Amino acid sequence: MKKDILKHELVPDHVILSESEVSKVLKKIEAHPEQLPKIKTDDPVVKSIGAEEGDILEITRKSATAGKFVTYRRVHD
Amino acid sequence: MQETIEKVTKVVKKKRAQKIFTEQLIYEIAETVEKRDLDDKELDELVKKVKKSYDRAKVEDGEAVGTVAAQSVGEPGTQMTMRTFHYAGVAELNVTLGLPRLIEIVDARKKISTPTMAIYFEEEFRGDEEFVRTIANQIGKSTMNDIVQDFHVNYAEMNVVVELDMPKIEDKRLDFEDIINRVEKAFKKVKIDNNVLSFEPAKPSIRELRLLADKVRDLQISGVKNIGKVVIRKEEDEWVIHTEGSNLGAVLKMEGVDKVRTTTNDIHEVEKVLGIEAGRNAIIHEAQRTMDEQGLTVDVRHIMLVADMMSADGSIKSIGRHGISGEKASVLARASFEETGKHLLRASIRGEIDHLTGIIENIIIGQPIPLGTGSVGVLMKQKK
Numbered sequence: 001m002k003k004d005i006l007k008h009e010l011v012p013d014h015v016i017l018s019e020s021e022v023s024k025v026l027k028k029i030e031a032h033p034e035q036l037p038k039i040k041t042d043d044p045v046v047k048s049i050g051a052e053e054g055d056i057l058e059i060t061r062k063s064a065t066a067g068k069f070v071t072y073r074r075v076h077d
Numbered sequence: 078m079q080e081t082i083e084k085v086t087k088v089v090k091k092k093r094a095q096k097i098f099t100e101q102l103i104y105e106i107a108e109t110v111e112k113r114d115l116d117d118k119e120l121d122e123l124v125k126k127v128k129k130s131y132d133r134a135k136v137e138d139g140e141a142v143g144t145v146a147a148q149s150v151g152e153p154g155t156q157m158t159m160r161t162f163h164y165a166g167v168a169e170l171n172v173t174l175g176l177p178r179l180i181e182i183v184d185a186r187k188k189i190s191t192p193t194m195a196i197y198f199e200e201e202f203r204g205d206e207e208f209v210r211t212i213a214n215q216i217g218k219s220t221m222n223d224i225v226q227d228f229h230v231n232y233a234e235m236n237v238v239v240e241l242d243m244p245k246i247e248d249k250r251l252d253f254e255d256i257i258n259r260v261e262k263a264f265k266k267v268k269i270d271n272n273v274l275s276f277e278p279a280k281p282s283i284r285e286l287r288l289l290a291d292k293v294r295d296l297q298i299s300g301v302k303n304i305g306k307v308v309i310r311k312e313e314d315e316w317v318i319h320t321e322g323s324n325l326g327a328v329l330k331m332e333g334v335d336k337v338r339t340t341t342n343d344i345h346e347v348e349k350v351l352g353i354e355a356g357r358n359a360i361i362h363e364a365q366r367t368m369d370e371q372g373l374t375v376d377v378r379h380i381m382l383v384a385d386m387m388s389a390d391g392s393i394k395s396i397g398r399h400g401i402s403g404e405k406a407s408v409l410a411r412a413s414f415e416e417t418g419k420h421l422l423r424a425s426i427r428g429e430i431d432h433l434t435g436i437i438e439n440i441i442i443g444q445p446i447p448l449g450t451g452s453v454g455v456l457m458k459q460k461k
Contacts, residue, residue, distance in 0.1 A: 005350065007336055008355065009338055010359060014354070038390055040392060043352045043353055045355075063381075066102075067100030068099065
């Protein structure tokens with residue numbers, strides 16, 4: 001059941017970024033981690049992929065205008 | 078097609094424009110290349126032209142996108158008010174539509190007026206009417222009243238005698254054992270003789286007996302919590318269940334239910350079960366569906382902006398006093414919106430500081446606003 005929600009059409013792909021990826025991404029988008037949108041630690045997706053507080057998630061959304069859109073969220077409680 | 082897409086991607090990379098050429102755009106260009114049979118030189122030219130047009134069409138820095146979004150959603154909203162009352166409902170289920178629904182979405186109501194689900198099934202059960210009907214009866218609410226053949230309140234013997242209608246139970250695909258279990262759980266003084274149940278009140282009084290009769294009638298014998306009526310419909314070769322009321326978490330756990338497409342129109346429930354990103358998608362989807370249904374078109378980008386604002390905090394926040402506008406950092410901005418006295422008083426008690434970084438604050442005190450050309454400042458290097 002826990003993994004099932006990740007397959008739902010409303011749920012985009014969430015990937016936990018490694019530390020080196022995080023610094024690369026932050027440099028690319030010119031932002032501090034605090035400026036990113038948040039995602040709660042008790043979010044069902046966060047729980048099922050096993051992310052922890054402070055992690056940055058890369059979210060690949062299906063977009064009606066761009067086809068694919070990559071965004072980021074910081075895990076926060 | 079795949080080859081053409083790769084070719085276009087290569088050209089785009091050469092022009093150093095992969096940042097603005099989204100997947101969709103590349104796909105559309107590749108489609109044109111195939112349709113018009115363009116050669117390499119023409120493709121080069123096309124990519125160059127598209128890049129130029131894209132840059133021109135882009136929203137400029139400092140543009141008031143929020144205001145534009147509000148106006149773009151608000152204007153069609155004015156047309157909705159007049160027409161909404163004529164639409165009562167779709168088919169057998171009544172669903173809130175039009176302006177009331179749109180308000181519900183942006184207000185992020187916890188309790189929406191007509192929650193409803195669309196339950197789909199996994200591939201092997203899609204055409205299986207028998208299976209779908211069984212599930213529908215497990216999900217939909219049935220009470221004792223739906224399956225009695227004879228209901229008799231006996232004042233002489235001080236009991237309620239219920240004769241269950243076995244063919245009806247069969248027809249509803251309910252489990253007799255399960256019904257008996259539920260009855261025994263709910264009532265202590267009950268005698269069971271095959272399909273005839275007799276209930277005795279706790280105290281032998283007429284009042285108690287009548288109350289008991291009502292209680293027996295209303296005993297729920299099947300159904301998922303919060304779900305009422307169900308409607309089974311055939312939509313293009315597959316059976317779909319529509320419900321009145323919603324419980325996404327429980328339904329997704331059921332066997333045979335499609336875990337990919339089954340949804341609800343309750344945004345808070347989507348957020349709770351599937352996470353904030355799914356909640357964001359649900360807002361966009363519901364808002365757009367409401368507009369489409371009324372024959373109005375709003376660019377998705379405006380709705381996406383609204384959904385982004387509402388979900389930026391990790392939970393769904395409403396637009397307005399209790400959500401985004403009420404949580405602005407600036408005292409003056411909050412005071413100018415609603416409940417002016419409350420905000421000013423609280424700010425003075427706490428000793429809040431207004432950094433005057435927003436637009437409203439600067440309008441109030443008569444300074445240039447940080448918007449459009451006003452959002453640019455001058456930074457000078459000190460001479461050493």
